[in-house]
Amino acid sequence: MTVSVVLFTSDLRVHDHPPMRAALEGGGEVVPLFVRDRAVDRAGFAAPNRLAFLADCLVDLDRALRRLGGRLVVRSGDLVEEVSRAVRQAEAEEVHMAAGYTAFARAREARLRQALEARGCRLHVHEGVCTAVPPGDVTPQGSDHFAVFTPYFRRWQAEPLRTPLPAPQGLRVPAALRSEELPGRSGLSGVSPGLARGGEQEGRERLRSWLSHHAHAYEQRHDDLAGDATSRLSAHLHFGTLSAGEVVFRAGRSGGAGAAAFVRQVCWRDFHQQVLAARPEAAGQDYRSRDDRWRRGREAEADLSAWREGRTGYPVVDAAMRQLAHEGWMHNRGRLVAASFLTKTLYVDWREGARHFLSLLVDGDVANNQLNWQWVAGTGTDTRPNRVLNPVLQGRRYDPDGAYVRRWVPELAGVGGLDGAAVHEPWRRSGLDRAACDYPDPLIALPDGLARFRHARGLVPQG
Template structure:
């Protein structure tokens, strides 16, 4: 082929990029393209995305290439660029959300009409979502443990090197990088360069301690790779390949794959109950606002929310605690909390965010749908000295640890901190 367009979406890297590698192998000229879609809600991730795109453009330029950026409907803009360069094919990474699948379907039809090849490649997950099917029938695994057993032994594709050279057509305007309404994030810098550095250093020095330390709320011992996996700055397959001796960490990558294959089979995972349970949710706007502001009067819950508001990220154990509190104790619809997370989490994607929320709510893939998290027991176990709470709820800096984990013992109105929304036991 003479010219191939590689449409980037959630795969903003040059290493282990099957679509880019295939285009460079099969075509004389390659057009790396990203289309900023105004209809795609990015929330507070805009600054992180802008950094990812700037880093990707620089990596492509180092290889003689360019990142072409357009704004508008991804399908229309892709076909417009294809016409400008007389492309013979469009390559892209396959994704699982309903939005991504509609985009892929439209691209396939438009390419067929224009007599162009359209090809989807893996790369968003370790194992492609449709690759594993239950032996007893069905199009996907509904329970994690049997999926894990099959997943860990499934053959992997080869991890691909970054292309040495990317040749783009002459006289194609690259287009400006998007200017976000929200600036770069202080704690997470976007891009493959930063993501790969974090990945290699953490896997080299910290993964062996993951099993013992990943639930330590105050210890800050998780990888914090999730934003880079969400935007595809690092390859999940390469991450797994480098995680030698990190079985517990690899299991988390499997959970990510698991929710992606659920989302592919159930595209409305962000709107409809995967397993309807007949919940009678409460409509309590004051309670929702208190939860969203980290002012529930339950310190471990408020600490988690305030970490999210401050950092665009939340410790995994805290996510379970604060989500369980909303749906189990306040009896608020899981969609309210999931949408709030989706807007503010740097790593918020449809499959994992909504899959986890449904798991907590008992409407998803948990085999124990009535599971309830004891928030205070969790606080005592995973933040025994109250360090995590005090870090994010400074009003309680001088409060003894016992009182931090027993909200009913807190002095009324200490530092302006509210009384608990619900009776705690």
């Protein structure tokens, strides 16, 4: 009787899971294995919010597997060593896992393949588990990846999607194989107080509810900061409690302009994955250098600290940063505005902002975080690299009643009276005592920040 190991990484679900389906086709026992890889901790990827969400996901995955007659086997240590140990203990003949596309994931996969081949065990790496369309499946003529989103999206849309796989009917796990205790949230410090719950059951219910009740209005409302009309599925896609392919498949079947606009946003995730797969160095280096000489020194550090704390003096920026601290998540429009303010108004290196986001974001994904930051900073794939988002105008447009700002910056709750837009203008206080409300003056006047940025990029001669 054959024994197969299914190694879970960023695919913590039982629905639409090709590695598990392939392992079960052999008809033998299956070891559902998750390794808490210490190398992930050392690389700085194990932020408290993601560890808490991961704990929820593992508990939920174990519960789902037990309903099928199995259980999750959890180990901690070096992933290659722990998988090899499980293979030896279970006398497994093959290992199935989802493909990863970062330099870290690829190096780990190569090490694992080498170790397993030395034991006579086959490693099967499955594409299209963590993305709707695998990186490399669509490429432009003469290049290994698309560098511009729109032509990629046209080709991506034309790719046929596989029909999502149902959860298996059952599975058998070798009884003698030991597992560590499942991790939990208790004992974790630094977790955002408003962090959402994780797990496949939570993700599937959120997807069902959102497609049923909210997707139709997505095209009109996805930038509404106070309305909070986005799907909030990003963490579930990051941890793979939802299959990106199934999300696109189900959204496409629901129809309508809202669902189509949502699918386009999911495509951005695949777009960034294929960029990083082709250019792994873009995780830390400029994809397209603009010869920036980012600000350094004490004043820049003070500005960076104020930005992190949500005390820049620009209300919509500060509201977004405070939402991030409280929830471990931030509205996408808020991410764009906050990132533009740091890189182009304060002219601070995008890597500093990306590092802070990764320290808090529950959906903190190397490809999407780093390449979105580069897009905003103008060092990435944006075809308008020098665009600057004005936080006052962005606030007026996407939070016209000031409700988002007042929710996250309560010291400004009394500003403006019935004039909601006034809360976005830091120089208008409508008679409010500035000292009493404890809200800071702007770090820099917007025209001064814009002039500095344009000089730094060589767009205008130095005066």
